[in-house]
Amino acid sequence: MSDTVIALREDCILAVEGKSGAKPKITDARRIDVEGYGDPLEQWKQALIKYKQECRPDKVKLILPTTYSSARITQVPYAGGRELTKMAANVMQEAAGDGIADYGIVQSDKKKGISVCTAAAEAGTLEKILGICKEIGLNVEAVTVPMEGYLKGLSAIKAYEKVTAVFLLFEDSSVTSVLYQNGVYMYSTRSRIFSERGTLDFGTEIARNISGILQFYSTRKADTPITGVYYAGCAQDDFEVCVPGIRNMNLEVHPMKTGFQFETDGAAEDWLVCMGALITDKKKQINLCQAFKQSQNGQKAEKGSTGKQLVIPGVTLLICLALIAGVNVWNMSTKRQIKEIDTWINDSANKKAYKAAEKVRKKGDQLIEAQSQVNRMKSNLATYPVLTEEMTATIVNSGGSQIQVEIESMDAETGLLTFHAVSPTVIDIPGYISRLTDTGLFSFVDYSGYQFGDGEYSLDLSCILKAQEDGGDK
Secondary structure, eight states, X not given: OOEEEEEEOSSEEEEEEEEOBSSOEEEEEEEEEOOSSSOHHHHHHHHHHHHHHXXXXXXXXXXXXXXXXXXXXXXXXXXXXXXXXXXXXXXXHHHHTTSEEEEEEEEEETTTEEEEEEEEEOHHHHHHHHHHHHHHTOOEEEEEOHHHHHHHHHHTOGGGTTOOEEEEEEOSSEEEEEEEETTEEEEEEEEEOOSOTTSHHHHHHHHHHHHHHHHHHHHTXXXXXXXXXXXEXXXXXXXXXXXXXXXXXXXXXXXXXXXXXXXXXXXXXXXXXXXXXXXXXXXXXXXXXXXXXXXXXXXXXXHHTTGGGGHHHHHHHHHHHHHHHHHHHHHHHHHHHHHHHHHHHTOHHHHHHHHHHHHHHHHHHHHHHHHHHHHHHHHHHTOSOOOOHHHHHHHHHHTTTTOEEEEEEEETTTTEEEEEEEESSOOOHHHHHHHHHHTSOEEEEEEXXXXXXXXXXXXXXXXXXXXXSOOSOO
Protein backbone atom coordinates (compact mmCIF):
# COMPACT_ATOMS: atom_id res chain seq x y z
CA MET A 1 0.00 0.00 0.00
CA SER A 2 1.48 3.35 -1.06
CA ASP A 3 1.54 6.56 0.96
CA THR A 4 0.17 9.83 -0.38
CA VAL A 5 1.17 13.43 0.32
CA ILE A 6 -0.92 16.33 -1.00
CA ALA A 7 0.33 19.92 -0.83
CA LEU A 8 -2.23 22.72 -1.17
CA ARG A 9 -0.77 25.68 -3.04
CA GLU A 10 -2.03 29.03 -4.24
CA ASP A 11 -2.59 27.97 -7.86
CA CYS A 12 -2.64 24.17 -7.68
CA ILE A 13 -2.34 21.03 -5.60
CA LEU A 14 0.76 18.81 -5.72
CA ALA A 15 0.25 15.12 -5.00
CA VAL A 16 2.83 12.35 -4.79
CA GLU A 17 2.47 8.64 -4.09
CA GLY A 18 5.21 6.30 -3.01
CA LYS A 19 6.85 4.53 -0.13
CA SER A 20 7.73 6.52 2.97
CA GLY A 21 10.94 5.96 4.91
CA ALA A 22 14.36 7.46 5.60
CA LYS A 23 14.86 7.57 1.81
CA PRO A 24 11.40 7.88 0.24
CA LYS A 25 10.61 6.31 -3.10
CA ILE A 26 8.22 8.23 -5.41
CA THR A 27 6.16 6.25 -7.92
CA ASP A 28 3.72 8.95 -9.06
CA ALA A 29 3.66 12.77 -8.98
CA ARG A 30 0.86 14.99 -10.24
CA ARG A 31 0.09 18.69 -10.38
CA ILE A 32 -3.56 19.68 -10.67
CA ASP A 33 -4.18 23.38 -11.32
CA VAL A 34 -7.11 25.06 -9.60
CA GLU A 35 -9.80 26.41 -11.88
CA GLY A 36 -11.81 29.62 -11.81
CA TYR A 37 -11.76 32.38 -9.22
CA GLY A 38 -13.28 32.93 -5.81
CA ASP A 39 -13.02 30.97 -2.59
CA PRO A 40 -9.65 29.09 -2.46
CA LEU A 41 -11.19 26.36 -0.31
CA GLU A 42 -13.79 25.61 -2.98
CA GLN A 43 -11.09 25.64 -5.69
CA TRP A 44 -8.96 23.15 -3.71
CA LYS A 45 -12.03 21.03 -3.13
CA GLN A 46 -12.66 20.66 -6.87
CA ALA A 47 -8.97 19.83 -7.50
CA LEU A 48 -9.01 17.23 -4.71
CA ILE A 49 -12.15 15.64 -6.16
CA LYS A 50 -10.42 15.38 -9.54
CA TYR A 51 -7.33 13.82 -7.98
CA LYS A 52 -9.36 11.32 -5.95
CA GLN A 53 -11.23 10.21 -9.07
CA GLU A 54 -7.93 9.59 -10.88
CA CYS A 55 -5.90 7.93 -8.11
CA ARG A 56 -8.14 6.82 -5.20
CA PRO A 57 -5.52 7.24 -2.41
CA ASP A 58 -5.77 5.19 0.78
CA LYS A 59 -4.36 7.45 3.51
CA VAL A 60 -3.23 11.04 3.02
CA LYS A 61 -0.80 13.44 4.64
CA LEU A 62 -1.88 17.01 3.89
CA ILE A 63 0.46 20.02 3.63
CA LEU A 64 -1.29 23.31 4.41
CA PRO A 65 -0.54 26.36 2.22
CA THR A 66 1.70 29.04 3.72
CA THR A 67 -1.21 31.52 3.53
CA TYR A 68 -3.26 29.39 5.95
CA SER A 69 -0.52 28.38 8.39
CA SER A 70 2.64 29.58 10.09
CA ALA A 71 5.95 27.95 10.95
CA ARG A 72 8.85 28.86 13.19
CA ILE A 73 12.25 27.17 13.47
CA THR A 74 14.10 27.29 16.80
CA GLN A 75 17.54 25.91 17.63
CA VAL A 76 17.71 24.32 21.09
CA PRO A 77 20.58 22.50 22.85
CA TYR A 78 20.80 18.75 22.32
CA ALA A 79 18.66 16.84 24.79
CA GLY A 80 16.38 13.84 24.98
CA GLY A 81 13.36 12.49 26.79
CA ARG A 82 11.55 14.81 29.19
CA GLU A 83 14.11 17.61 28.86
CA LEU A 84 13.61 17.80 25.09
CA THR A 85 9.83 17.60 25.47
CA LYS A 86 9.90 20.46 27.96
CA MET A 87 12.04 22.71 25.75
CA ALA A 88 9.92 21.94 22.67
CA ALA A 89 6.71 22.61 24.60
CA ASN A 90 8.05 26.02 25.68
CA VAL A 91 8.90 26.91 22.08
CA MET A 92 5.49 25.71 20.85
CA GLN A 93 3.64 27.70 23.52
CA GLU A 94 5.45 30.86 22.39
CA ALA A 95 4.49 30.35 18.72
CA ALA A 96 0.96 28.93 19.04
CA GLY A 97 -1.02 32.02 20.02
CA ASP A 98 -4.75 31.23 19.96
CA GLY A 99 -4.50 28.60 17.20
CA ILE A 100 -3.80 24.88 17.00
CA ALA A 101 -0.09 24.08 17.23
CA ASP A 102 2.30 21.15 17.14
CA TYR A 103 6.03 20.64 16.70
CA GLY A 104 8.44 18.30 14.96
CA ILE A 105 12.18 17.61 15.13
CA VAL A 106 13.65 18.28 11.68
CA GLN A 107 17.32 17.88 12.59
CA SER A 108 19.23 16.50 15.58
CA ASP A 109 22.95 16.30 16.34
CA LYS A 110 24.73 15.92 19.69
CA LYS A 111 27.28 18.60 18.80
CA LYS A 112 25.15 20.93 16.68
CA GLY A 113 21.93 20.79 18.70
CA ILE A 114 18.30 20.26 17.66
CA SER A 115 16.16 22.13 15.11
CA VAL A 116 12.54 22.32 16.28
CA CYS A 117 9.87 23.23 13.70
CA THR A 118 6.72 24.65 15.28
CA ALA A 119 3.57 24.83 13.15
CA ALA A 120 0.31 26.61 13.87
CA ALA A 121 -3.04 27.18 12.13
CA GLU A 122 -6.41 28.59 13.13
CA ALA A 123 -8.89 26.02 14.41
CA GLY A 124 -11.55 27.33 12.00
CA THR A 125 -9.23 26.83 9.02
CA LEU A 126 -8.40 23.26 10.02
CA GLU A 127 -12.05 22.49 10.60
CA LYS A 128 -13.01 23.69 7.10
CA ILE A 129 -10.18 21.91 5.27
CA LEU A 130 -10.62 18.64 7.16
CA GLY A 131 -14.38 18.94 6.63
CA ILE A 132 -13.87 19.22 2.86
CA CYS A 133 -11.61 16.13 2.85
CA LYS A 134 -14.13 14.15 4.89
CA GLU A 135 -16.97 15.23 2.58
CA ILE A 136 -15.21 13.95 -0.55
CA GLY A 137 -13.90 10.80 1.13
CA LEU A 138 -10.20 11.61 1.61
CA ASN A 139 -8.77 9.83 4.63
CA VAL A 140 -6.46 12.49 6.11
CA GLU A 141 -4.27 11.03 8.87
CA ALA A 142 -1.79 13.89 9.28
CA VAL A 143 -1.50 17.61 8.54
CA THR A 144 1.77 19.53 8.41
CA VAL A 145 3.27 22.74 6.92
CA PRO A 146 5.64 23.30 3.96
CA MET A 147 8.64 24.28 6.09
CA GLU A 148 8.80 20.87 7.79
CA GLY A 149 8.77 19.15 4.39
CA TYR A 150 11.51 21.40 3.01
CA LEU A 151 13.81 21.03 6.02
CA LYS A 152 13.37 17.27 6.43
CA GLY A 153 14.08 16.90 2.72
CA LEU A 154 17.23 19.05 2.86
CA SER A 155 18.48 17.33 6.03
CA ALA A 156 18.21 13.93 4.34
CA ILE A 157 20.48 14.86 1.42
CA LYS A 158 23.99 13.67 2.28
CA ALA A 159 25.66 16.01 -0.21
CA TYR A 160 24.52 19.05 1.80
CA GLU A 161 25.15 17.83 5.36
CA LYS A 162 28.23 20.06 5.83
CA VAL A 163 27.64 22.98 3.44
CA THR A 164 27.16 26.65 4.27
CA ALA A 165 24.85 27.80 1.51
CA VAL A 166 21.53 29.35 0.51
CA PHE A 167 18.77 27.10 -0.85
CA LEU A 168 16.12 28.74 -3.06
CA LEU A 169 12.87 26.73 -3.17
CA PHE A 170 10.51 28.18 -5.76
CA GLU A 171 6.73 27.93 -5.79
CA ASP A 172 4.37 29.47 -8.35
CA SER A 173 4.75 33.14 -7.37
CA SER A 174 7.04 33.00 -4.35
CA VAL A 175 10.38 31.66 -3.18
CA THR A 176 11.41 30.25 0.20
CA SER A 177 15.07 30.99 0.97
CA VAL A 178 16.81 28.78 3.53
CA LEU A 179 20.28 29.43 4.96
CA TYR A 180 22.32 26.49 6.26
CA GLN A 181 25.60 26.85 8.18
CA ASN A 182 27.77 23.73 8.23
CA GLY A 183 24.72 21.66 7.37
CA VAL A 184 22.54 23.10 10.16
CA TYR A 185 19.49 25.32 9.66
CA MET A 186 20.15 28.96 10.55
CA TYR A 187 17.61 31.27 8.88
CA SER A 188 14.75 31.31 6.37
CA THR A 189 12.47 33.79 4.65
CA ARG A 190 9.63 33.65 2.13
CA SER A 191 9.27 36.34 -0.55
CA ARG A 192 6.67 37.09 -3.17
CA ILE A 193 8.03 37.21 -6.75
CA PHE A 194 6.57 40.03 -8.82
CA SER A 195 8.50 39.56 -12.07
CA GLU A 196 8.11 36.96 -14.77
CA ARG A 197 10.69 34.20 -14.56
CA GLY A 198 13.55 34.51 -17.01
CA THR A 199 13.37 38.33 -17.23
CA LEU A 200 16.03 40.79 -16.08
CA ASP A 201 13.70 42.01 -13.33
CA PHE A 202 13.45 38.42 -12.07
CA GLY A 203 17.24 38.25 -11.85
CA THR A 204 17.30 41.53 -9.95
CA GLU A 205 14.72 40.28 -7.42
CA ILE A 206 16.65 37.09 -6.71
CA ALA A 207 19.98 38.95 -6.39
CA ARG A 208 18.36 41.37 -3.92
CA ASN A 209 16.98 38.42 -1.95
CA ILE A 210 20.39 36.77 -1.62
CA SER A 211 22.08 40.07 -0.83
CA GLY A 212 19.75 40.49 2.14
CA ILE A 213 20.67 37.03 3.44
CA LEU A 214 24.38 37.83 3.10
CA GLN A 215 23.88 41.02 5.10
CA PHE A 216 22.08 39.05 7.82
CA TYR A 217 24.85 36.44 7.89
CA SER A 218 27.55 39.09 8.17
CA THR A 219 26.04 40.28 11.47
CA ARG A 220 26.54 36.79 12.94
CA LYS A 221 30.34 37.12 12.54
CA ALA A 222 30.58 33.44 11.58
CA ASP A 223 33.91 31.81 10.72
CA THR A 224 32.47 29.82 7.80
CA PRO A 225 31.60 31.87 4.67
CA ILE A 226 28.58 31.20 2.45
CA THR A 227 29.98 29.49 -0.63
CA GLY A 228 27.04 28.61 -2.86
CA VAL A 229 23.41 28.92 -3.91
CA TYR A 230 21.28 25.88 -4.77
CA TYR A 231 17.86 26.19 -6.39
CA ALA A 232 14.85 23.97 -7.11
CA GLY A 233 11.41 24.52 -8.61
CA CYS A 234 12.66 26.85 -11.35
CA ALA A 235 13.72 25.82 -14.85
CA GLN A 236 17.44 26.17 -15.51
CA ASP A 237 16.80 28.39 -18.56
CA ASP A 238 14.67 30.77 -16.47
CA PHE A 239 17.21 30.87 -13.63
CA GLU A 240 20.13 31.59 -15.96
CA VAL A 241 19.37 35.33 -15.80
CA CYS A 242 20.07 35.24 -12.02
CA VAL A 243 23.52 33.63 -12.28
CA PRO A 244 25.68 36.72 -13.12
CA GLY A 245 24.33 38.72 -10.19
CA ILE A 246 24.89 35.84 -7.77
CA ARG A 247 28.42 35.16 -9.01
CA ASN A 248 29.23 38.85 -8.56
CA MET A 249 28.74 38.13 -4.83
CA ASN A 250 31.48 35.46 -5.05
CA LEU A 251 28.97 32.62 -4.79
CA GLU A 252 28.72 29.47 -6.89
CA VAL A 253 25.33 28.50 -8.40
CA HIS A 254 24.05 24.92 -8.69
CA PRO A 255 20.70 23.28 -9.44
CA MET A 256 19.67 21.19 -6.45
CA LYS A 257 20.04 17.37 -6.53
CA THR A 258 18.24 15.16 -3.99
CA GLY A 259 19.42 11.65 -4.82
CA PHE A 260 15.98 10.28 -3.90
CA GLN A 261 14.29 7.58 -5.97
CA PHE A 262 11.89 9.29 -8.38
CA GLU A 263 10.23 6.81 -10.75
CA THR A 264 8.01 9.22 -12.69
CA ASP A 265 8.24 12.19 -15.03
CA GLY A 266 9.84 15.46 -13.94
CA ALA A 267 12.65 16.43 -11.59
CA ALA A 268 12.64 15.08 -8.04
CA GLU A 269 13.92 18.41 -6.71
CA ASP A 270 10.73 20.21 -7.80
CA TRP A 271 8.74 17.97 -5.43
CA LEU A 272 11.01 18.42 -2.40
CA VAL A 273 8.22 19.64 -0.09
CA CYS A 274 6.19 16.46 -0.70
CA MET A 275 9.21 14.15 -0.59
CA GLY A 276 10.28 15.65 2.73
CA ALA A 277 6.81 14.96 4.13
CA LEU A 278 7.25 11.27 3.15
CA ILE A 279 10.45 10.96 5.19
CA THR A 280 9.80 8.96 8.35
CA ASP A 281 12.23 8.32 11.19
CA LYS A 282 12.18 8.07 14.98
CA LYS A 283 11.97 11.84 15.41
CA LYS A 284 8.64 13.44 16.31
CA GLN A 285 6.76 14.90 13.34
CA ILE A 286 4.14 17.65 13.13
CA ASN A 287 0.52 16.49 13.05
CA LEU A 288 -1.95 19.38 13.26
CA CYS A 289 -4.78 16.97 12.45
CA GLN A 290 -4.19 15.05 15.66
CA ALA A 291 -3.69 18.26 17.66
CA PHE A 292 -6.98 19.63 16.28
CA LYS A 293 -8.91 16.49 17.25
CA GLN A 294 -7.44 16.57 20.76
CA SER A 295 -8.50 20.21 21.06
CA GLN A 296 -12.04 19.39 19.91
CA ASN A 297 -12.32 16.51 22.41
CA GLY A 298 -11.25 18.87 25.18
CA GLN A 299 -13.94 21.40 24.20
CA LYS A 300 -16.64 18.70 24.18
CA ALA A 301 -15.67 17.67 27.69
CA GLU A 302 -16.07 21.26 28.84
CA LYS A 303 -19.47 21.61 27.16
CA GLY A 304 -20.74 18.47 28.94
CA SER A 305 -20.35 20.16 32.32
CA THR A 306 -22.15 23.38 31.38
CA GLY A 307 -25.72 22.02 31.43
CA LYS A 308 -25.84 22.07 35.22
CA GLN A 309 -24.80 25.69 35.22
CA LEU A 310 -27.80 26.96 33.23
CA VAL A 311 -30.20 27.19 36.20
CA ILE A 312 -28.68 30.35 37.69
CA PRO A 313 -28.62 32.21 34.31
CA GLY A 314 -32.31 31.35 33.89
CA VAL A 315 -33.23 32.89 37.24
CA THR A 316 -31.08 35.90 36.39
CA LEU A 317 -33.01 36.34 33.13
CA LEU A 318 -36.35 36.55 34.98
CA ILE A 319 -34.96 39.18 37.34
CA CYS A 320 -33.68 41.20 34.36
CA LEU A 321 -37.12 41.15 32.72
CA ALA A 322 -38.66 42.59 35.87
CA LEU A 323 -36.03 45.33 35.97
CA ILE A 324 -36.68 46.19 32.31
CA ALA A 325 -40.35 46.82 33.08
CA GLY A 326 -39.35 49.25 35.87
CA VAL A 327 -36.88 51.03 33.60
CA ASN A 328 -39.62 51.63 30.98
CA VAL A 329 -41.77 53.45 33.54
CA TRP A 330 -38.80 55.58 34.57
CA ASN A 331 -38.08 56.42 30.90
CA MET A 332 -41.57 57.92 30.42
CA SER A 333 -40.99 60.35 33.32
CA THR A 334 -37.55 61.28 31.99
CA LYS A 335 -38.91 62.10 28.51
CA ARG A 336 -41.25 64.74 30.02
CA GLN A 337 -38.33 66.38 31.81
CA ILE A 338 -36.23 66.42 28.60
CA LYS A 339 -39.08 68.17 26.74
CA GLU A 340 -39.19 70.96 29.35
CA ILE A 341 -35.40 71.42 29.11
CA ASP A 342 -35.55 71.67 25.27
CA THR A 343 -38.15 74.47 25.57
CA TRP A 344 -35.87 76.45 27.91
CA ILE A 345 -32.82 75.97 25.63
CA ASN A 346 -34.68 77.25 22.53
CA ASP A 347 -35.67 80.54 24.26
CA SER A 348 -33.95 83.49 22.37
CA ALA A 349 -32.86 85.30 25.57
CA ASN A 350 -31.17 82.15 26.88
CA LYS A 351 -29.39 81.62 23.53
CA LYS A 352 -27.94 85.16 23.58
CA ALA A 353 -26.58 84.75 27.13
CA TYR A 354 -25.10 81.37 26.21
CA LYS A 355 -23.19 82.80 23.18
CA ALA A 356 -21.64 85.55 25.33
CA ALA A 357 -20.52 83.03 27.94
CA GLU A 358 -19.11 80.72 25.25
CA LYS A 359 -16.97 83.54 23.84
CA VAL A 360 -15.42 84.18 27.26
CA ARG A 361 -14.85 80.43 27.80
CA LYS A 362 -12.97 80.02 24.47
CA LYS A 363 -10.63 82.90 25.31
CA GLY A 364 -9.89 81.32 28.67
CA ASP A 365 -9.25 77.93 27.00
CA GLN A 366 -6.66 79.54 24.71
CA LEU A 367 -4.75 80.93 27.70
CA ILE A 368 -4.90 77.55 29.48
CA GLU A 369 -3.67 75.69 26.35
CA ALA A 370 -0.69 78.05 25.99
CA GLN A 371 0.30 77.37 29.59
CA SER A 372 -0.20 73.61 29.10
CA GLN A 373 2.15 73.58 26.10
CA VAL A 374 4.93 75.04 28.21
CA ASN A 375 4.29 72.46 30.96
CA ARG A 376 4.21 69.57 28.48
CA MET A 377 7.56 70.62 26.99
CA LYS A 378 9.13 70.61 30.46
CA SER A 379 7.55 67.24 31.24
CA ASN A 380 8.65 65.59 27.97
CA LEU A 381 12.27 66.54 28.51
CA ALA A 382 12.21 64.58 31.75
CA THR A 383 10.67 61.37 30.38
CA TYR A 384 13.76 59.86 28.72
CA PRO A 385 14.16 56.31 30.08
CA VAL A 386 16.74 55.87 32.85
CA LEU A 387 18.03 52.51 34.12
CA THR A 388 18.34 52.81 37.89
CA GLU A 389 19.85 50.39 40.40
CA GLU A 390 16.35 49.60 41.64
CA MET A 391 15.19 48.75 38.09
CA THR A 392 18.26 46.57 37.55
CA ALA A 393 17.50 44.70 40.76
CA THR A 394 13.91 44.14 39.59
CA ILE A 395 15.16 42.67 36.28
CA VAL A 396 17.59 40.37 38.10
CA ASN A 397 14.96 39.23 40.60
CA SER A 398 12.48 38.34 37.83
CA GLY A 399 14.78 35.49 36.79
CA GLY A 400 14.88 33.89 40.22
CA SER A 401 17.90 32.19 41.77
CA GLN A 402 18.69 30.07 38.69
CA ILE A 403 19.07 32.88 36.11
CA GLN A 404 21.94 35.36 36.10
CA VAL A 405 21.58 38.63 34.17
CA GLU A 406 24.43 40.33 32.30
CA ILE A 407 23.57 43.85 31.06
CA GLU A 408 25.13 44.46 27.62
CA SER A 409 24.01 47.94 26.51
CA MET A 410 21.49 50.74 27.15
CA ASP A 411 20.39 53.42 24.65
CA ALA A 412 18.93 56.32 26.66
CA GLU A 413 17.35 57.97 23.61
CA THR A 414 15.38 54.94 22.41
CA GLY A 415 15.16 53.06 25.70
CA LEU A 416 16.63 49.87 24.11
CA LEU A 417 18.15 47.64 26.79
CA THR A 418 20.02 44.48 25.75
CA PHE A 419 21.18 41.82 28.20
CA HIS A 420 22.00 38.10 28.51
CA ALA A 421 20.16 35.60 30.74
CA VAL A 422 22.33 32.63 31.77
CA SER A 423 21.16 29.53 33.63
CA PRO A 424 22.58 26.07 34.45
CA THR A 425 19.13 24.57 33.71
CA VAL A 426 16.68 24.81 30.80
CA ILE A 427 15.13 28.31 30.67
CA ASP A 428 11.34 28.43 30.60
CA ILE A 429 11.27 31.08 27.83
CA PRO A 430 7.51 31.98 27.89
CA GLY A 431 7.52 32.10 31.69
CA TYR A 432 10.64 34.27 31.84
CA ILE A 433 9.34 36.65 29.15
CA SER A 434 6.03 36.88 31.05
CA ARG A 435 7.80 37.74 34.32
CA LEU A 436 9.87 40.45 32.63
CA THR A 437 6.69 41.91 31.10
CA ASP A 438 4.91 41.82 34.49
CA THR A 439 7.62 44.01 36.04
CA GLY A 440 5.98 46.95 34.25
CA LEU A 441 9.40 48.30 33.23
CA PHE A 442 9.15 47.47 29.52
CA SER A 443 6.86 48.39 26.64
CA PHE A 444 8.37 45.61 24.46
CA VAL A 445 10.23 42.36 25.26
CA ASP A 446 11.87 40.07 22.68
CA TYR A 447 14.49 37.35 22.69
CA SER A 448 16.88 35.54 20.32
CA GLY A 449 19.93 33.29 20.36
CA TYR A 450 18.87 30.48 22.74
CA GLN A 451 22.15 28.51 23.06
CA PHE A 452 23.94 25.94 25.22
CA GLY A 453 27.65 25.90 25.96
CA ASP A 454 30.05 25.20 28.82
CA GLY A 455 27.23 23.59 30.79
CA GLU A 456 25.01 26.71 30.65
CA TYR A 457 21.91 27.83 28.73
CA SER A 458 21.98 31.43 27.50
CA LEU A 459 19.30 33.72 26.07
CA ASP A 460 19.81 37.13 24.40
CA LEU A 461 17.09 39.68 25.21
CA SER A 462 16.17 43.05 23.68
CA CYS A 463 13.71 45.17 25.67
CA ILE A 464 12.34 48.71 25.34
CA LEU A 465 12.13 50.56 28.65
CA LYS A 466 8.98 52.57 29.28
CA ALA A 467 9.38 56.33 29.44
CA GLN A 468 9.27 57.93 32.89
CA GLU A 469 5.74 58.93 33.84
CA ASP A 470 6.61 62.05 35.85
CA GLY A 471 8.96 64.88 35.03
CA GLY A 472 9.38 68.60 34.74
CA ASP A 473 7.85 71.30 36.96
CA LYS A 474 4.44 70.73 38.42
